[in-house]
Amino acid sequence: MNSWWGRLMMKRLCRLVWLLPLTAVLLFTLVSLAPIDPVQAYVGARMSMIGPEQQAAIEAAWGLDQPGWIRFFHWLAHLVQGDLGDSISYNAPVLTVLVERFPASLALMGCSFLAAFVVGSGLGVLAAACQGRWPDRLIRGWAMVISVSPGFWIALLFISIFAVQLAWLPSCCALPPGVTQDEAHWWQYGRHLVLPVLTLSIYGTGPLILHVRQRLIGFLDGPSARHLRLHGMSSTRLALGPGSRHALGSAVTVHLASIGELFGGSVLAETIFAWPGLGQATVKAATGADAPLLLGIALVTVVVVLLGNLLADILAAWVDPRLRIMPQEETLPRLKRLPWLKASARLKTASRLKVEPKS
């Protein structure tokens, strides 16, 4: 465990060990605080046909007559065995619902994630390269506007424009009505995917644009960029080459850290577009008093977000070697080696640019 990623993994695993139980306790507390009678939520409108004895019997069968902490440990014991309970609104085990709905969410979120990264970092680089001129102002204004516009409103506007007024794209569901998953063509699926992905990815570009722009401007104003400029590198090549490598390294981290936001956006987007994913199930669970499903989804998203953060840290350290240095390490020997590093960097730059180094 001497390598940098080994130590990173250890640190992160230790974090998970205390974070996950704490989160589980919090989520369970929140769900059991709800002023909703689970029996009533389960029985629904037929509640008047049930007598108090029957109600008590159901409560006893579900263990609702026991105190909260006992119920929590029961839930935990089942959770460890992979049993998340039964969903009331889908009338199926929670795990089945999750597994069934995960692929659709993955397709939606994966496409949006990639699209947002490509578009966001591209616009960020463009804005930084044209710093202060009209493309920069336009892009910055755009980033600002989308960061304050409600995501679900953007979705509604898109439906209004592309699905109603222009009638180019479908506004609902993952497939045309009457078509099953097996007989559907991938092209049909893709057509239904366009509007939700557009909505979600637009929402994700805002912070990314600003981050990439800031990092790239910081680089372009710095000494290394000045050095390369003096060697005759053009501004365009500077921004696209070493500049964007400098900026995009941390952009990956920022983008991966925003997975939680992406899921939040997908809850709203899936509700609007009737996309059969986890987000839609979240809303159904929350409005239908389906506590087991809500708990299951929350746990899954927490794990996904934690994994995303771990991946972000590993990627960041892989891209940027400076992050691999642990703070406890001594910095003195490194300082001593600095003049040599400088010389080698100069030689390297010079050879890449085919320029004779001075002295």
Add this chain to the structure above:
Amino acid sequence: MKRVMVSIVSIVTRSDDTGKSYRLALFMAIVVTLMIWGGGALPDTMMAVNPAQRSLAPSWQHWLGTDLLGRDMASRTLAGLAQSLKVGLLAAALSTLLAMVMGMMAALNRSLDRLVSSLTDMMLGMPHFVLLIMVAYAFGGGTVGVTWAVALTHWPRLARLLRHEAKTLVKSDYVQVSRSLGRSNLWLARHHLMPHLMPQWIAGFVVIFPHAILHEAGLSFIGLGIEPHLPSIGVMLANSLNAMLAGFWWVVLAPGLGLMLVAFGFERLGERLRRQALPPDRGSSGVSPGQVA
């Protein structure tokens, strides 16, 4: 009174960057006051159901058109914004208050510091919107639920920042002297920490506020927020889906645009205040530039 007016005028008419911030702040304060005051006082007749005037396009009589039930969209949007702003103000105030208490507790007591840090880490590690849904669910939805949901989920970043500030304050000589003179933690927090944390607190409030109203609208949209019979932006947009599919685009445009403009004004103001009062956030990921909310 006259002196107050004179000082306000002199501050607002300053030609430098600070004057710009003050002008923007004054403008937003006036907008919010007018909206809450005016939107709440709109006569019911303006929003009454009127089947004779269903789904009218924007005209001089109905600036933003009417919805499927013939209600005037302009007054409904105003009333909805008033509702959103009220909830947002309350939630943001509660949230920043919580952040302040948490930050000061963490700075003054080591074991509480542990607790606050791990709580902050946990809250930041969870997907924000899921947490919002869970808290709203725990309170059974409704206006009360959405207010608590927004208040209880927006404090961590500001708390982390205030904790950092308060910790450097506690290390300073005068606080140490006060402490060795036997002052209680409560006294220290009240007399030494709070006055110094005020600028950050106000900036944090303004930064959190637009997020608060946007999240409130999102929760109301999925049906966990403000009750459907009250006018609110989220509920209006949720109900507008059918009208929009029938081609009545104005039903969607007005409420969202209103919400966006208010949020935009506060975001600009927050941006300025953040530059002036808040240091860049060096959180665990070390990458988010000065994000509070």
